[in-house]
Amino acid sequence: MEIVVCVKQVPDTTEVKIDPVTNTLIRQGVPSIVNPFDKNALEAALQLKEKHGGKVTVITMGPPQAKDALKECLAMGADDAVLLSDRAFGGADTLATSHTLAAGIKKIGNIDIILCGKQAIDGDTAQVGPEIAEHLAIPQVTYVSKIEADGNKLRVEREQEEGYEVIEVSTPVMLTVVKSINDPRTPTVKGTMKANRREIPxxxxxxxxxxxxxxxxxxxxxxxxxxxxxxxxxxGEIIQADTARAAAAQLIQKLSDAKIV
Structure with a gap:
C-alpha cells in the first residue's frame, strides 16, 4: 500500500501578522509547527502501513524551513519526505497550492491513498485536499473518522453533525481526516536523531x-x-452585591440609565 500524506507547516501562535501590501501571512520570525490535523493524517497512514504493509511518504510545499516539519514526520515513522520549494510557488492560494502538490504526487507515482488533515489551522479553508483530488481526477471522502482497508477497497466513516456516513470507495482515493480519528504518536529520541540525519529532497x-x-x-x-x-x-462590568435580588436591581438600574430598557 503506497500512501502519501500532505502536510503543512503553520504558525505556532495566534499572534499572526499580515503583510499590508500582499495581504498574506508574515511567517518570518514566527515559530512553526506541523499542522495538528496533518499529524492525525500521518498517524492514520502509519497505522495502515503497520497493518497492511507498504510505504508512507510525506510531502509539503513551502520555504526551506519546512524541512523541519518533514523531519518531524520522519521521526514519527514516515519512510520518505519531499519538499516542493521554489520562489515561483510563493503567494499561492489553495487552488495554486493544490495544483503544485498534485504535480508532486504525480511525480512520486503509483499512489493508493492520499491523506490530508481536514484543514490547516492558519487558513481554515479545508479546500486543498479536495482540490488535489480534482486535479488528479480521483474520488475523495472528507471528514473521515475511521478507515478500514481490504485490498483496493476502503470502508470509511465520514463524520457528520448528527452521526456518521459509511462509504465504500476504491483506490486511488483522497481522504481528509478529523481529529477524532486517532491520537498521533510522539516521535522517539532514536527516530528524531535518525530523521535529523536525513537529507530531504x-x-x-x-x-x-x-x-x-x-x-x-x-x-x-x-x-x-x-x-x-x-x-x-x-x-464588561461585574456587578457585586450581597444578594441576587440586589444585584438584579443594580442591573436594571444601569440598563435603565443607559436607556436600554
Missing part, C-alpha cells in the same frame, strides 16, 4: 510538471480585498 518548478500560469501568486484567482484585526472588545 527539494523539488523546484523545474522538477515537477506544472503549468506556470497556474502556480504561485500569479496562478491564484483568490483576491483579498481587505484584511484587518478586529478591535478588542472592552471588558
Amino acid at each position: 527539494v523539488w523546484t518548478v523545474n522538477d515537477v510538471s506544472v503549468e506556470v500560469e497556474k502556480i504561485g501568486l500569479k496562478g491564484s484567482p483568490t483576491q483579498v480585498r481587505k484584511i484587518f484585526t478586529p478591535k478588542q472588545r472592552t471588558q
Whole structure:
C-alpha cells in the first residue's frame, strides 16, 4: 500500500501578522509547527502501513524551513519526505497550492491513498485536499473518522453533525481526516536523531510538471480585498452585591440609565 500524506507547516501562535501590501501571512520570525490535523493524517497512514504493509511518504510545499516539519514526520515513522520549494510557488492560494502538490504526487507515482488533515489551522479553508483530488481526477471522502482497508477497497466513516456516513470507495482515493480519528504518536529520541540525519529532497518548478500560469501568486484567482484585526472588545462590568435580588436591581438600574430598557 503506497500512501502519501500532505502536510503543512503553520504558525505556532495566534499572534499572526499580515503583510499590508500582499495581504498574506508574515511567517518570518514566527515559530512553526506541523499542522495538528496533518499529524492525525500521518498517524492514520502509519497505522495502515503497520497493518497492511507498504510505504508512507510525506510531502509539503513551502520555504526551506519546512524541512523541519518533514523531519518531524520522519521521526514519527514516515519512510520518505519531499519538499516542493521554489520562489515561483510563493503567494499561492489553495487552488495554486493544490495544483503544485498534485504535480508532486504525480511525480512520486503509483499512489493508493492520499491523506490530508481536514484543514490547516492558519487558513481554515479545508479546500486543498479536495482540490488535489480534482486535479488528479480521483474520488475523495472528507471528514473521515475511521478507515478500514481490504485490498483496493476502503470502508470509511465520514463524520457528520448528527452521526456518521459509511462509504465504500476504491483506490486511488483522497481522504481528509478529523481529529477524532486517532491520537498521533510522539516521535522517539532514536527516530528524531535518525530523521535529523536525513537529507530531504527539494523539488523546484523545474522538477515537477506544472503549468506556470497556474502556480504561485500569479496562478491564484483568490483576491483579498481587505484584511484587518478586529478591535478588542472592552471588558464588561461585574456587578457585586450581597444578594441576587440586589444585584438584579443594580442591573436594571444601569440598563435603565443607559436607556436600554
